[in-house]
Every structure is written in structure tokens, then in C-alpha cells.
Amino acid sequence: MDIEIPFLIAFVFLALLLRLIRSYITSSRTKPSPALRLPPGPWQLPLIGSLHHLLLSRFSDLPHWALREMSGTYGPLMMLRFGSVPTLVVSSAEAAREVMRTHDLAFCNRHLGVTLETISCGGKDIICSPYNAHWRELRKLCMLEIFSQRRVLSFRPVREAEDIFSAGSETSSTVLVWAMSELVKNPQVMYKAQSEVRETFKGQDKITEDDPVKLRYLQLVIKET
Structure with missing residues (x-):
């Protein structure tokens, strides 16, 4: 009985690992949409994506320096993948202006992992909600009922007692x-x-x-x- 439990755990772990590798290979063989033009980036590994480039960098203890070093090779816009999450890295003032001002509506939504999606009830709160009519209504309510000058002044004693x-x-x-x-x-x-x-x-x-x-x-x- 003592031998069967570790064997069962190892078998389940191996089955999950094989399933993840299979799904990655299947998705990588799928032809991308011709309209999808992604920025350049370093080569990736299954499961971990681009994480090994940060861990094996000479600046592994300073990730922002490692990203800056990679931007010298791949340019001010890089597409990395941290695990299963695609991540756009912006490394110049001009590119940041394009992302945050010119095309801000395309980048304003927050990625929802399993934890955030559960806590926010599927992205329905003001922090995790995508930019849409629902979020604008929440923002309007917050500005009128919570962050108005009268409300902010009324909460001042609480902030000074707790200043968070x-x-x-x-x-x-x-x-x-x-x-x-x-x-x-x-x-x-x-x-x-x-x-x-x-x-x-x-x-x-x-x-x-x-x-x-x-x-x-x-x-x-x-x-x-």
C-alpha cells in the first residue's frame, strides 16, 4: 500500500506532463492567422516559454537588466512567453508612447489567471473588468460615491490612522x-x-x-x- 501511493502520484504527474506537451505541440503546429503580426522575440521552450532566457542571463538576479540586454538584440518591442502567458515587453520611450497613448485601448485589459478570475467573479469588478460599458459605469460610481472630494475628506481620519x-x-x-x-x-x-x-x-x-x-x-x- 505504501508503494502504490507514490506510484499513483508519479503516474498522474506524468500523464499531466504528457498532456501539456501534447497540447503545446498541437498548438505550435496550428498555422497562425496571416493578419497576426507579432513582434520578434527569443526562441521558446515547452511549458516555461521564455523564462530560461532570464534565468540563464548574466543579469539573472536583475530581470529588468536582462530584458534590457535582450532588447538590444530583438528591438524595443519583444514578444516573450512567461509560462503560458504571452507578454509584450516595451523598452523605449517611443514604443511606450505608442502602447500607452496611441493604442491604449488595445492594451488596457488585464490578463486574468485562474486566481484573479475566481476572486473577481469572472472579471466583473473594477480592477479586473475589461474596458467596456460595465467598467465605465463602475468608474462613474466610484468617482461619484467613493472618490469625490467630499468622500475623500470624510475618510481622512481613517487614512491617517491606518495612511493606506x-x-x-x-x-x-x-x-x-x-x-x-x-x-x-x-x-x-x-x-x-x-x-x-x-x-x-x-x-x-x-x-x-x-x-x-x-x-x-x-x-x-x-x-x-
Whole structure:
């Protein structure tokens, strides 16, 4: 009985692996649509796609440097595949302007994995919903009922007690992590930022939403990040 269970697990895993490989081979043999013109990109492997190019790069610990190095070979627009997810990598200001301004409607939808699709009830909330009439109605309700000036001011005591919104915390935390990383690498800049904070709020027990405006140098650090 003890031998049968590991054997069964190994058999199920092997069957799933063979099925994935078979589906990949079948999809790769399917002729692409002649109207589909994809950007260039490195060669891919089954299941993992382009991940091995990042892991085997000399900048494997810095993925954004590895992507920049690849963009020197394949251009400012690259098509990679991280696992089963096709990913467009934009590496120049001109290409970013085309994606974010000229053709923003074509790129504004969020990819829904299994987890996000389950949490968002099939992409029906404002974060995961595709750009359509439903999303515009949700945005209108949020602007009128949640993010109006009156509502924002009424929530100010709560923000100061807790100075976070769960829906908007990811971007802020990411910027904070990068800013702290760069400050650690540049001790002189970190010392100057710390001195500004200590001098500006010297003797002050509580910091309000209006106080960070006084930190001119720290704002430059954040913008640079």
C-alpha cells in the first residue's frame, strides 16, 4: 500500500506532463492567422516559454537588466512567453508612447489567471473588468460615491490612522521597495533624505497627509525611482 501511493502520484504527474506537451505541440503546429503580426522575440521552450532566457542571463538576479540586454538584440518591442502567458515587453520611450497613448485601448485589459478570475467573479469588478460599458459605469460610481472630494475628506481620519487603501497599496509599496533599495546603494543620498526628514519634523509627534509636501528632496528621490 505504501508503494502504490507514490506510484499513483508519479503516474498522474506524468500523464499531466504528457498532456501539456501534447497540447503545446498541437498548438505550435496550428498555422497562425496571416493578419497576426507579432513582434520578434527569443526562441521558446515547452511549458516555461521564455523564462530560461532570464534565468540563464548574466543579469539573472536583475530581470529588468536582462530584458534590457535582450532588447538590444530583438528591438524595443519583444514578444516573450512567461509560462503560458504571452507578454509584450516595451523598452523605449517611443514604443511606450505608442502602447500607452496611441493604442491604449488595445492594451488596457488585464490578463486574468485562474486566481484573479475566481476572486473577481469572472472579471466583473473594477480592477479586473475589461474596458467596456460595465467598467465605465463602475468608474462613474466610484468617482461619484467613493472618490469625490467630499468622500475623500470624510475618510481622512481613517487614512491617517491606518495612511493606506488596499486597492492602491501595491503600486505604493513597489515604489517604496525600489526607493529603499536605491537609497541603500547610495548612502550619501540616503543620509541627505534622512536629514531632511529629521530636520523638517523635528519635535513633531504626528505626521498628517499635508506634511510630505514639505519634503522636497525626498519627493525628487521618489520621482527618480
